[in-house]
Amino acid sequence: MLQFILRRIAISAVILVLGSALMYFATINSGDPLQDLRETRAENREQLIEARIRNMNLDMPWWQRYLTWLTGAGKCLVLQCDLGTTRDGANVNSLLLGAAGASLRLVALSVALAIIIGITLGVLSAIRQYSGFDYSITFLAFLFFSLPVFWAAVLLKDFGAIRFNNWMADPQLTTVAMGVIAIVFGLLIASVLGGDIRRQALTFLVTAGVVFGAVFWFDRIGWWRQPALGLPLIIVGGLAALAFFLVLTVGLQHRRILYAGLGTLAVGVVSYFLVQPLIQDPSWGLVLLLALVSAAVGAAIGWFFGGFEKKTSMVVNIGTALAFGFLVFMDQLLRNWAGFLDVAPQGRPIGTIGDARIPSERLEGNFWIEIYNWGVQLILPTIVLTLISIAGYSRYTRASMLETINQDYIRTARSKGLSDRVVYTKHALRNALIPITTIVAFDFAALLGGAVITETIFGWKGLGAIFRDGLNTVDPGPVMAYYLVAGGAAVLMNMLADIAYAFLDPRIRR
Structure with missing residues (x-):
């Protein structure tokens, strides 16, 4: 396995170098980087031209400029990147860090949501093949998959932001x-x-x-302006989470683990009142600590009351405890929605352009309002990227799951008297996820490097923006920085997919 990984890294490095040379050559020959200065009537025209020639090293032959960039990019292996400067003298390293951070905020959340929702829908669609649910998911998947990104984004801006903000004035x-x-x-x-x-x-x-x-x-x-879940809805959500984890593992008939899960919920109800003073204005460190405590309590209850299936009981109770804690978190977040409306510009909470946030001096230091301030700008572009990705994941998962459940070993498992739950979750799903791993890896890399249209429509200064600006100004620095991240992400995610194969199917390790 190690030799395979090293060989793949070497081949990928060669491909990245050849691709970077082609990208650099194509960029510098796409126009004249001095055209705007040659046409200007500014008195310091010659000084401006000399400064741009110096910033872009235009006094060197193209291959020497490329080797200079390649040497600086090679230093990234020791975390000392030197990607040069833009045509205006700005440091490309700083430009890339800011753009990559903005793009990662979009891509990480959208990919995570698309994986969870898409795979779940695909599995359910395969299990209920040719049912009404299957036809509905198939129709929606093809609909979302065929939607033009620019059209969906503009439509979402109209209904999800402009009209929603108008409605929030008197909901x-x-x-x-x-x-x-x-x-x-x-x-x-x-x-x-x-x-x-x-x-x-x-x-x-x-x-x-x-x-x-x-x-x-x-x-x-008036719940729309002052929302909250409340303890009754939190308990209902906790029961739903417990039922979900039981169905995935041992089924609802296993009384011992069921009672352990109900005990975990009872502890959660008591903890709900105890932690209220702590979560009025917490920190991320405190939230993480409370999550770890919830998982530890769930694991302990599962261990002591799990009987002969302690491991499974721990999994069920940890999942139930974390789900209950997440609902408590969301309850407190919803309770602060009214406070965010008070500080939102003109009472319009959902932004339509850019990822700019409200100045911190207007937020009064509230932890929950700061989450809204950080997250509302993510909602619309994340929905666009997630819907398009969900369509692909659900279709691939359905096809892979249908192929798997028709295999001989699945029929053998059924002939042994195993329930459908065990057959689907422990035998079929794991093998069906093997081809999906490749889709997940490439989708993440593609979204990271290809969300140019979405970022442009929503005014995000991400990787797509620096790539577009670099092409428009015939500046290879930002373009090559984009290529370095997008190409590196493709290679890295492909490598992680290969490693994941070995964990999903031990036969691949040989």
Whole structure:
């Protein structure tokens, strides 16, 4: 395995060097970097031209300039990058760090959401092949996959930001809107739970009725401007998380682990009141500490009450404890939404252009409002990137899962009397994820280097912006910095995919 990795690194390095030479040559021959100065009537025209020639090393032959850049880029291996300067004398290293940070904020969150949601939908779609749920997911996947990015982004800016901000000034829902929301949730839950026509109809009616009543109540109490989950909804969410982890592991019939999970929720309810003074204005260190404590408490309860399946019980209880803690976190975050509306410019919380935040002196040092200040700019571009990625993940996962569950070893597992839950989660899913690993790796690299359109529409100063600006000004410095990150990410993620294969399928290690 080590020899394989070293060989791949060597081959990838050669490819990166050859690609960088081609990129550099294409960039410097795409126009004249001095054209704007030659056409200017400024009195210091000659001095400006001399300064740009000095900044871009235009007095050297192109191959010498490329070797200078390659030498500086090679120093990145020892964390001493020297990527030169832009045509205006700005340091490319500093420019790249700021742009990469902005792009990573977008890509990391969108990829994580797309992986979780897309793979989950793909697995459920494969298990319920040719059902109403399967047809719905297939239709939505093809719809999102075929959406032009620029069109989806502009549409989302209109409805998700401009009209939403207008609505937040006096948020009220009509009866028709409440009915539409109830019908959508009813159809969604009914299709997910499945069953015969009678059971789906009953599920739809109950879900639609409950959702309509909840939305009606929220609208009457002004929940949209002063939201909160409250302890009852947190408990319901905790029970749902417990049921989810039980279904994935041992099933709802395992009483011992079920009672242990209920005990974890009981401890969570008591802790909800104890931690309230601590989370009014915490720090990230305190939030992380509370998460670790929650996981430790869940693990301890799972160990002591797990019986002969202590490991599985610990997994279920840790997941339940972290889910309960996350709901408490979200409850406190929602309670501070009204405070953020007070400091948002003109009461319009969702920004449409750029990733600029409200000055810190207006935030009064509140931890929760600072999260809104950091995160609201991410919402719209993240939704665009996530929806497009979800479409691909769900389709690939469905195809891989269908191929896997038709294999002989799956039929053998069923013939042994194993339940569908065990067959799907412990036998089929792990093998079905092997081809998905490649998609995940390349999707992350592609989003990191290819979110140019999304960043342009939303005005983000990320890697896409410096790449576009470098091309427009015939400046190879920013373009090559973009190539270094995008190409390096592609190589690194491909390597991680190869290593992940060995963990998913031990046969590949040989």
